[in-house]
Amino acid sequence: MDYTKKIMYHSNYWYNDGLKRAQIRDTSGAIVSLRRSLQYNRENVAARNLLGLVYYGRGEVAEALVEWIISRNFRQRDNIANEYLRNIQNSNRELGAVNQAIKRYNQCLAYCAQGAEDMAVIQLKRAVSMHPTFLKAYQLLALLYLHAGQYAQARQMLKEARKLDTTNEMTLRYTQELKRLHGRKARQAGRPEEPGKNEVVEYKRGNDTLIQPRPSTVRRSGGGFLNMLLGMLMGAAVVWFLIAPAVQESKAAQMNKEILEYSERIGSMEAQISAQTRMLDSYRATSADTEAAAQNAASTLDSYENLMNVSDQYDSRGYSEDVMADALLNVNRDSLGERGQALYDELVGNIFPYACRILYNAAMESYNVANYDLSADNLDKVVRMDEGYEGGNALLHLGLSCRRRGDGEAAARHLNRVVELFPDTEYANTAREELEAIATEASASPGSEGENSEQEGENPEQSGENQGEGESEQNEEASGEGGEDPEQNGEN
Amino acid sequence: MLNYEEELKKFKPSLEVEDIEDAVYQEDLSDMSDLLKQVMDRSGVPTRS
Known part of the structure; x- marks a missing residue:
């Protein structure tokens, strides 16, 4: 095989390896692999572009730019490095911030060399705030915190560093050192080493470090139940003291409102009832007046009828005077008009004298045969026509007839009338004697006290009347009566 | 156990934007091909162009 091809294969192999590592955020391993790939073939544009991207991912922007620039020199067209560079050039502000962060980082290295760790920490905090993906700054800051014994802050910095590079050897080594130092501190404090167990929890939020006490699971479980129970009790108390009274108050208000409405309705109905009662009373009064008027009208009618009948009877000369007198006695003179x-x-002047004569004679005949009922009736008519008929004899015999038939009250009334109207007559004497006998009879019978009291009332009147007349006989009689009256009173 | 001083030495200054140009020029771009060529030149083996 041509060695050039072999070199190409090796270069691609390490590029692939670097790509895998970059995909799992193993930027340290990716850099090694990609560098090796470029060692085999410097013109491996893909590897160089990826290397630049990896550098950019861990905050080394300048290194990334170098790689992209070189990549563009090898291939000017169809090269993604052009796009990367264009994006960087378009974001001058961000590039300036990144540059400032890098300068602060470099300045921190000088501070650390001079022993000014405090200044270095301050500058590094600013650097990571300006450039949050600056891996080396996090690592240096973690080292400084470890050196100062601020393990919580160191842990936070290492946590951020691991996000940027998962297998970075420095980060892993610092983390291991942190665990070791933390365990030794726990042993020195006398507590058993419990990795992950700590009374306080420290974590970083931006530039701030928050420290909170670690919540206890035991306290959480038991306290939770207790808190729930307490909450239920408080809820019940709130309902009992706040909600229930309000509900009852609203119900009471509703009931009061209904009671008020019913009271108003009752009042209005009572007013209506009283108005209707007044109206009914007025109707009754009106009806009474109407009835009285009707009775008066009826009486007037009857009077006129009787009068006309009597007039006709008188003109016809076919009726006896006593019969016509009966009819005339039923006539109410006051209800008649002037002509009536x-x-x-x-008619009275023409009929009554004859009627009195007839009735008086008949009454006396009846009296003489002890028919006291008939005599009393006839004499009553006579007295009604002429009270002083026969000088009071009719009235006297009327009283006697009433007495004879057992009507003491009517007898006393008529006899007293005789005494009243005809005091100086023999009829009056007779009447007085009869009255005394009536009084005696009344006192002798059971339950006669009332009668006696009535008679006592009458006797003083009689004595008063006798004394008022001033005649000697009357005075003697009065004295006698006065003497007798006390005896009667004594007996009573 | 970490040695603070030793660890501190491992941190190198980071490349700033102003130094990119120099870094590009100073970048060593030799690869395996160049290395093989040098070897072959030294050994006197003629190389293909």
């Missing part, structure tokens, strides 16, 4: 009253008076 005049006719009434005329």
